Amino acid sequence: MIFRKICLKDFRNIEELEIFPGEKVNIICGENAQGKTNLMEALWLFTGAKSFRQTKDSEFIRFGAEKANLTAEFYSENREQTAEISFSPQKSLKKNGIDIKSSAEYAGTIGGVVFSPSHMNLFRDGPKERRRLIDTSLCQLYPKYLSVLADYKKVLDQRNTVLKDARYHSGLIDMIDIYDEQLARLGGTIIRTRVNYCESLNKKASEIYKGMSGAREEFFAEYITTVLSENEHADSSMSTADFAQKFYDSLRASRNYDFEHGSTSVGPHRDDLEVTLDKMPVRSFGSQGQQRSCILSLKLGEAKMLGEAMGEPPLILLDDVMSELDSLRREYILNSIGESQIFLTCCDKELFSGLEEGKVFIMEKGRLLGGGAVCEAD
Ligand SMILES: Nc1ncnc2c1ncn2[C@@H]1O[C@H](COP(=O)(O)OP(=O)(O)OP(=O)(O)O)[C@@H](O)[C@H]1O
Ligand SMILES: [Mg+2]
Known part of the structure; x- marks a missing residue:
């Protein structure tokens, strides 16, 4: 273009x-x-x-x-x-x-891809902004992804309403089973799509970071999902069904906690993109210039992925x-x-x-x- x-x-x-x-x-x-x-x-x-x-x-x-x-x-x-x-x-x-x-x-x-000063808060803000970075790009790459996200949000809102209201209307508790199944299915698709995307993005962004920094530090970006335990890593060898099953299991495991807190504590709406330089999280340890370079590398990596999908830069x-x-x-x-x-x-x-x-x-x-x-x- x-x-x-x-x-x-x-x-x-x-x-x-x-x-x-x-x-x-x-x-x-x-x-x-x-x-x-x-x-x-x-x-x-x-x-x-x-x-x-x-x-x-x-x-x-x-x-x-x-x-x-x-x-x-x-x-x-x-x-x-x-x-x-x-x-x-x-x-x-x-x-x-x-x-x-x-x-x-x-x-x-x-x-197109844009980097504006508002992106500078990517690491200072919470994971919401980092999920938005991934989702914005995925919506450009796969227009259908947006409708999966919208459906997920709808079911999540319904589940959260039941979690809050069930203490007054115990009849609602049975609804949770239905929502858990729907959430797991939609969430499995979202997680799998994001994991794939982040793996490819990491390859491109780490090359760019290397060029930008003169190979001074090693850049690594990884999708961290709340549906796996801390010692498990999400990677593209796992299928949508695998993620859906893991998500379903973790929804069941956290159900009591979720009732107490009136909200859903696991799922792609709580996931994060973690970026490290030489294995140290850039969010906590990166200098201003390093943080800016990481965001730029992610954005330029995004441009490469978009270019490949569209067939032109x-x-x-x-x-x-x-x-x-x-x-x-x-x-x-x-x-x-x-x-x-x-x-x-x-x-x-x-x-x-x-x-x-x-x-x-x-x-x-x-x-x-x-x-x-x-x-x-x-
Ligand atoms: N609808 C509008 N009509 C007229 N002027 C506007 C309108 N919207 C914004 N402006 C003015 O445009 C000016 C230039 O804004 P812009 O953000 O493009 O500056 P900039 O050159 O990028 O500056 P900086 O280097 O500070 O980022 C601002 O002073 C703002 O008040
Ligand atoms: Mg300006």
């Missing part, structure tokens, strides 16, 4: 903008609050996903304007295509000139990643990510001084200056 041209009108602080990006690295440099993240957000919206910032559609429209308009010309699936998004404030979508009724219909038009958006990284890691990002078209923001020209080949744009008060000065390899 390659963006050829993007035009924005009345989007956030951007009144009018036209950009002809390069096919590989594009740097958007500018001082704080100039509109760099706004541009990244606009590019991200073309993937069909929601903004990576918690935001309402009406907030995309420039203050005082009535409508925001985003158009893109891009190359994907061996042909030139167009996409258009507008907010008035209702969202409307067009692909190759044809109206698209729902986001689901548009999904998959442009594959996805868009990569890296918002504000360069700070806190040493020059070795910065140069890796600038020059070694590979085939994807990349957009990268930073505040300081020093941070991209190692760029070998790419285009540089300066963002000032919502306008792009410099027209994309080209930096070429010798």
